[in-house]
Structure formats: C-alpha cells, structure tokens
Amino acid sequence: MDRDLVPFKKMIEDNGNKFTIQKRTILKTIMESSVHLNAKEIYEKVKGENIGLATVYRNLKEFQELGIVKELNVNGISYYEMKIFSKKPLHIHLKCYECDNIIDMDSSGIDIEYLKLNKMVEEKNNMEIFDIDIMFIGLCSRCKEERYGETNKV
Ligand SMILES: [Zn+2]
Numbered sequence: 001m002d003r004d005l006v007p008f009k010k011m012i013e014d015n016g017n018k019f020t021i022q023k024r025t026i027l028k029t030i031m032e033s034s035v036h037l038n039a040k041e042i043y044e045k046v047k048g049e050n051i052g053l054a055t056v057y058r059n060l061k062e063f064q065e066l067g068i069v070k071e072l073n074v075n076g077i078s079y080y081e082m083k084i085f086s087k088k089p090l091h092i093h094l095k096c097y098e099c100d101n102i103i104d105m106d107s108s109g110i111d112i113e114y115l116k117l118n119k120m121v122e123e124k125n126n127m128e129i130f131d132i133d134i135m136f137i138g139l140c141s142r143c144k145e146e147r148y149g150e151t152n153k154v
C-alpha cells in the first residue's frame with residue numbers, strides 16, 4: 001500500500017471500519033486532484049475500478065466524519081479536498097463568478113492573520129472554533145484576464 005495512505009488506514013480502522021480498496025482509490029483520487037471534486041466527478045474517475053456512486057457517497061461521508069476530508073459547499077453542491085496531511089491545510093478559497101471554479105488561494109504569509117482572526121472571534125463570542133472556511137467570490141486570474149485583458153494585470 002502507498003505510504004501516503006498509512007495514516008488514513010489507521011484512522012479508519014481505529015474507528016472500527018475496514019480500509020477497503022474502494023476507500024483507498026477514492027482517497028487517492030482526492031489527494032491527486034489539483035481541483036476540488038464533487039461526488040459525481042470522483043465517481044467518474046473511479047467507476048472504472050468498479051466503484052458505484054452510492055459507495056462514493058458513503059465513503060465520503062465517513063472520511064468527512066473522521067476529519068480526513070473537508071467539504072466545501074458551493075451553490076448546493078459539495079466539493080471535497082483533503083483536510084489532514086495536506087500540503088496546504090489552511091487556505092482561503094476563491095469561487096470564480098465566471099467559470100465557477102473553486103480555487104485555492106495562495107495564503108502564505110497571511111496564515112498567521114487567519115489564526116488571529118480565529119482567536120479573536122472565539123474570545124468575542126465565547127465559542128470554540130474547530131475550523132475556518134473562507135470563500136471569496138470574484139474572478140480568477142484567467143477570467144480576469146479575459147475580461148480586462150493582459151495589460152490590466154496587477
Ligand atoms: Zn474563472
């Protein structure tokens with residue numbers, strides 16, 4: 001088995017479930033994707049391995065409950081990305097108004113501000129925050145270029 005998958009195997013088995021070949025395949029698909037996939041898109045990629053859509057939904061739910069994947073809801077559709085052992089665990093998303101893509105923004109350097117915001121909100125409201133989900137809505141660089149042309153690039 002792929003070394004990358006070892007920690008997930010442990011989490012799933014500790015939770016009393018089997019780490020099936022289907023789960024491995026689905027996790028790998030999410031890990032290797034450079035874009036955020038929804039359940040149907042994941043299914044399209046794994047159906048060749050004899051994995052049904054119901055299995056995809058069921059396994060995604062389990063991954064989400066265990067905190068392995070993160071669900072991003074955009075216009076009523078759930079998209080998935082790795083939540084733990086991800087190369088960029090903390091990042092801000094941009095939803096492009098034009099092409100509907102969800103893009104991971106380069107938030108390096110502002111990560112610390114992110115954590116400060118978390119702390120501030122917690123203290124102000126006397127709550128405990130587990131996760132932050134920030135989604136900006138706007139134009140991605142490609143659509144921005146298409147709309148305004150190359151010259152206006154900042
Ligand atoms: Zn776009």
Ligand SMILES: [Zn+2]
Binds near residue numbers: 036081091093104
């Ligand atoms: Zn993301």
